């Protein structure tokens with residue numbers, strides 16, 4: 386079983402923003418979507434999430450999950466509402482808050498907050514949280530639906546180093562039973578956590594496959610204008626290091 390895109394295109398007026406002739410990924414696992422600014426990462430994720438129209442076909446396990454089985458977190462996420470953190474997470478369970486909140490719903494919210502180490506913020510107002518705290522609450526809101534497909538556009542963009550690792554640890558665990566697609570700019574995080582990587586360049590698929598292979602692709606250095614190397618950390622994991630390019634590899 387797998388995710389399969391065929392002749393997948395996204396247009397804005399007459400301009401073609403993205404064209405992927407064929408892409409096949411396993412139906413579970415953590416997949417990093419990488420590429421320079423403007424490569425089409427958000428465009429791909431929005432089209433998969435159903436918030437942007439596309440041409441061609443997409444299938445996951447030969448169908449496509451219903452909207453309520455897809456958790457999508459866009460790149461821009463500022464919340465100005467005066468609701469509490471617990472209420473915000475609860476909104477992931479239902480379309481609007483009513484008078485009655487069941488004990489089960491309360492327990493689910495508490496469990497989700499605990500999972501993301503947010504319990505201490507349960508009664509805080511969303512509009513008074515930091516950007517990183519809001520980002521983690523919104524992830525909890527997506528996760529409470531137990532989505533089959535999780536689509537996250539730069540889910541660590543506002544997080545400090547500790548929380549980047551904490552969130553990616555959680556996503557890696559969740560990816561054992563579902564597909565998690567995450568746009569990432571930090572290729573060290575991709576190297577460490579992503580099973581597979583999709584590398585986009587100027588609106589097309591450059592390379593896709595196991596992360597260790599994709600990050601070694603010479604085309605990566607050309608696209609980013611860098612000279613990169615893969616080192617090993619003390620646990621034997623891969624660390625992606627970028628240097629200023631002197632001369633492009635390809």
Ligand SMILES: Nc1ncnc2c1ncn2[C@@H]1O[C@H](COP(=O)(O)OP(=O)(O)OP(=O)(O)O)[C@@H](O)[C@H]1O
Nearest residue numbers: 397400402420421422423424425426427428429460
């Ligand atoms: N609605 C739109 N109309 C016209 N062009 C668009 C539209 N949305 C995106 N684009 C263009 O499509 C290209 C891809 O944009 P996209 O946001 O997908 O890139 P990205 O890889 O996510 O970039 P970044 O790393 O900067 O977030 C860019 O050149 C952008 O200007």
